[in-house]
Amino acid sequence: MTWTWLIGAVLFLVLAPIAGGLIAGIDRRITARMQGRVGPPLLQPFYDVGKLFEKESVVVTTAQNFYVLAYLIFIALSGALFFAGGDLLLIIFAFTLAHVFLVLGAYAAHSPYSHIGAERELIQLMAYEPMIILAAVGLYMVTNSFYVAEIAVSTIPAILYLPGVFLGFVTILTIKLRKSPFDISTSHHAHQEIVKGITTEFSGSTLAQVEIAHWYENIFLLGFVYLFFAWNPVIGIVAVAVTYLAEIFIDNATARVRWQAALKSGWLAAVLGIVNLAILAYILAYMMTGGA
């Protein structure tokens, strides 16, 4: 019986908020440089969250805190399952469930602004969900396993078989990282909206939990990107860094689109993924019959 999976899960639960916060800090520095500013200190995200925890607990309804806590716990759980090498489909299920809790939290607040944020979050969910499942299916077709532990040690260069799936995944990654042009439900940037979308009614430690959940989520998503390049760890880490830099660049070079465009982009990404998978299925069948 191996217990290595437990080590992965525990390391994720402990280290992901630290790594996620650092990435957020680096993100803010690079973003600032792209906009011709100096930017905040590297540890600013930690200062922000630390300050939020000291604020008074203010709510519209008591239930909203429960939903946000459930959101944080299920995001952490899905990430922990991922780094424990678990089943991708189950991980995606837990990941989606987590976002349903966030949406319920925003609805529970009975506020027009957070309602609009919650509706937009649901539209985002509809936009990215097909593609994230297709990404799991694509990795399965290449490596014959839904288990992260087996995909991660596979020696097959998945990216060469799944360029379309990867492109589609990067598109929905923009939605998931809450970056422009698809930051329709809430944004990191003050210039995008006057009111904070889905997080309008969350404050103090509850808002801090949303932020920490986002750090967990980002590490999980970057781990997902890594799976496409897992056959070579060096290339994998470089690819993750390049992907994130590209996301920051896109974030700063585009303005927010309407939700219709975000939905269509998400589904276009899924169509790209399906085309890729269809071609892949054809090639795999060809190889199987010994045609090559």
Added chain:
Amino acid sequence: MIAAVLLFPVISSTLIEPYVLAIYGVTALMAQANVAIMLLMMTLLLVLPISFLLFRRSAKHLPAYMGGRPATPDLHFAGSLGLTREAQTRNYYLTEYFGEAKLFLPGAVICTVLILVSWALAGVAL
């Protein structure tokens, strides 16, 4: 109902799998670890509401944010000159994507084709 949810592994192994095995000869089982994880998640869902007790004491209640101006308790925006405006929200029906007008023709075509194919296959089988 709740028992059915909690006992799904038992129901699956005693009722569904023998049936599927009898009909198709093979069954696809969920991995035991995954069943365990799902039960764990469900337990978590049942335990989490206890956290309500945690929040009830401390939190201070305020009315919802209504654009920086004081709102009436029944969610009206406070406008200028003493006016109040009702806040209205409507559902997104996404008729542009899932509307009847969009879905009817493809749906009818696919259903017709499927019915014809099933007839044709039934004819072949006879």
